[in-house]
Every structure is written in C-alpha cells, then in structure tokens.
Amino acid sequence: MQEEELRKGPWFEEEDEQLTAIVEIMGEKRWDSLAKASGLRRSGKSCRLRWLNYLRPNLKHGRLSGEEEKIILQLHKQWGNKWSKIARRLPGRTDNEIKNFWRSHLRKKAQVQEQGYCESFTKSAKQEVYNPPCDTISITTDGSLKASDDPLHALKLSNYAIANSPYESRLTDWASGWLEEQSEVRHHGDCPSLDLCFCYPVWNSEDSSHTSIWSSSGSLWDVV
DNA sequence: AAGGTGAGCAACCGCGGACTT
DNA sequence: GAAGTCCGCGGTTGCTCACCT
Numbered sequence: 001m002q003e004e005e006l007r008k009g010p011w012f013e014e015e016d017e018q019l020t021a022i023v024e025i026m027g028e029k030r031w032d033s034l035a036k037a038s039g040l041r042r043s044g045k046s047c048r049l050r051w052l053n054y055l056r057p058n059l060k061h062g063r064l065s066g067e068e069e070k071i072i073l074q075l076h077k078q079w080g081n082k083w084s085k086i087a088r089r090l091p092g093r094t095d096n097e098i099k100n101f102w103r104s105h106l107r108k109k110a111q112v113q114e115q116g117y118c119e120s121f122t123k124s125a126k127q128e129v130y131n132p133p134c135d136t137i138s139i140t141t142d143g144s145l146k147a148s149d150d151p152l153h154a155l156k157l158s159n160y161a162i163a164n165s166p167y168e169s170r171l172t173d174w175a176s177g178w179l180e181e182q183s184e185v186r187h188h189g190d191c192p193s194l195d196l197c198f199c200y201p202v203w204n205s206e207d208s209s210h211t212s213i214w215s216s217s218g219s220l221w222d223v224v
Numbered sequence: 225a226a227g228g229t230g231a232g233c234a235a236c237c238g239c240g241g242a243c244t245t
Numbered sequence: 246g247a248a249g250t251c252c253g254c255g256g257t258t259g260c261t262c263a264c265c266t
Contacts, residue, residue, distance in 0.1 A: 081254095
C-alpha cells in the first residue's frame with residue numbers, strides 16, 4: 001500500500017526545498033528514514049539520487065569543459081565504466097553526469113570507428129580471403145547478432161562476444177584491481193602482438209597467503 | 225506548420241556488498 | 246553466523262528540446 005503511494009518522476013521545486021531542509025537537519029544518511037521524516041512521498045533511494053545529482057552544494061551544472069572531457073576520456077581508458085571512481089576525480093561532477101556524457105560521446109565515436117573499420121575492410125576484402133567483420137556479423141529480425149557459417153568468422157564473433165560479456169568485464173575489473181597491487185608483470189613468451197599478449201603477475205611462492213591465484217575465494221567465478 | 229529523429233539529461237531499476245540486528 | 250535492511254553503483258528508460266525534412 002505504502003509503495004503504491006510513493007511518487008515517481010520529475011521533482012517539484014517544493015519537494016527540492018523540503019528535501020534540502022531535511023538533509024540539513026538529518027545529514028546525508030539513512031535515506032529511508034529521512035524520506036519518511038520529510039513527509040515527501042518519495043523513496044529513500046529517490047531522495048538520495050536527487051540530492052547527490054542535483055541539490056548537493058558545490059555541484060557544477062552545465063557543460064563539461066574541454067579539460068574535464070580530457071580527464072574523463074583518459075580515466076575511462078584506464079578504469080572503464082567506473083563512473084563513481086571517475087567522478088571522484090572531478091569535483092562538482094556526478095557519476096550520472098559523466099556516464100551520460102560518455103554515452104553520448106561514445107555513441108558518436110563508435111559510429112565513426114565502425115564506419116571507418118567497415119570501409120577499410122571492404123576495400124581489402126577484394127584481395128584477401130578474409131571478409132570484413134562487418135559482413136560476418138548480421139543483425140537478425142529479433143535484434144540478436146548472428147555469425148556467418150564460416151568457422152573463422154564464427155571465431156571472430158565469439159571473441160567479440162567474450163570481450164563484451166559480463167564474465168570479461170568482471171575479470172578485467174578483478175584483474176585491474178588485483179594487478180594494481182602487484183609491482184611486476186611478466187609476459188608470456190609467445191606474445192604475437194600487444195593485442196594478443198598474455199600477461200601475468202610475478203608470483204611469490206614464499207608468500208603462503210597466495211598459494212594459487214585460482215584458489216581465490218572471491219566472487220569472480222560466482223556467475224550464474 | 226507538422227511530424228520525425230537524435231542528443232542530452234533526469235530519474236528509475238536491479239543487483240551486490242556493507243552494515244545492523 | 247544468519248537474516249534483514251540500507252547504500253552505492255552501473256545500466257536502462259523515458260522525457261524534453263532542438264534540429265531537420
């Protein structure tokens with residue numbers, strides 16, 4: 001019953017004032033009880049979001065500067081979609097703002113890259129056995145991706161799928177965090193190129209706490 | 225002038241982890 | 246230690262507005 005009464009959608013000015021007043025009294029915590037105490041018909045989550053992304057003092061509103069854009073691009077390259085982490089490096093900017101910026105920015109960039117990629121492959125495909133990747137992946141009527149029957153093409157698609165899967169992102173998140181703690185990285189002897197390089201941290205066999213990387217009890221493998 | 229389209233943004237949702245009881 | 250609650254994060258949705266045809 002209570003949940004049905006909760007308001008959703010855009011905030012009114014009076015609601016903002018009410019929220020600001022109650023946050024000044026109660027502080028930025030216990031959002032559920034804060035929401036109830038305020039008399040606002042909003043969830044604690046909604047109040048928290050509104051406060052953090054819009055009402056919080058010292059927030060910068062408006063377009064991101066060229067310098068900020070540069071920092072975002074650089075940090076995204078380094079950390080990936082760690083928006084809150086990136087936002088901490090940009091005082092006055094919220095993770096939501098940065099995420100929205102990136103989405104707009106990335107969409108454009110991806111379109112340009114894809115176009116260039118297809119064009120260059122289409123040119124060379126006339127001379128090579130290999131067809132352009134753009135031809136190996138087609139979008140079916142239900143919106144899903146379909147690989148060509150050629151096993152070589154299917155392999156390329158599977159690599160693409162792995163690289164964009166939750167497993168991969170979790171693995172890279174985990175690995176980047178873990179590798180930050182390591183001072184030295186060794187490269188597999190058969191690295192054919194930088195793109196295909198297999199790297200691993202130097203293992204200290206005397207350190208009993210790290211008997212095996214694979215025995216880690218973290219949540220890395222707990223994917224259903 | 226009207227309709228279509230895409231960009232930008234605010235807000236919501238679901239999940240996982242931290243914290244509390 | 247288990248269960249419940251809260252919080253934070255990243256992904257997604259939907260609205261508004263400007264621009265184009």
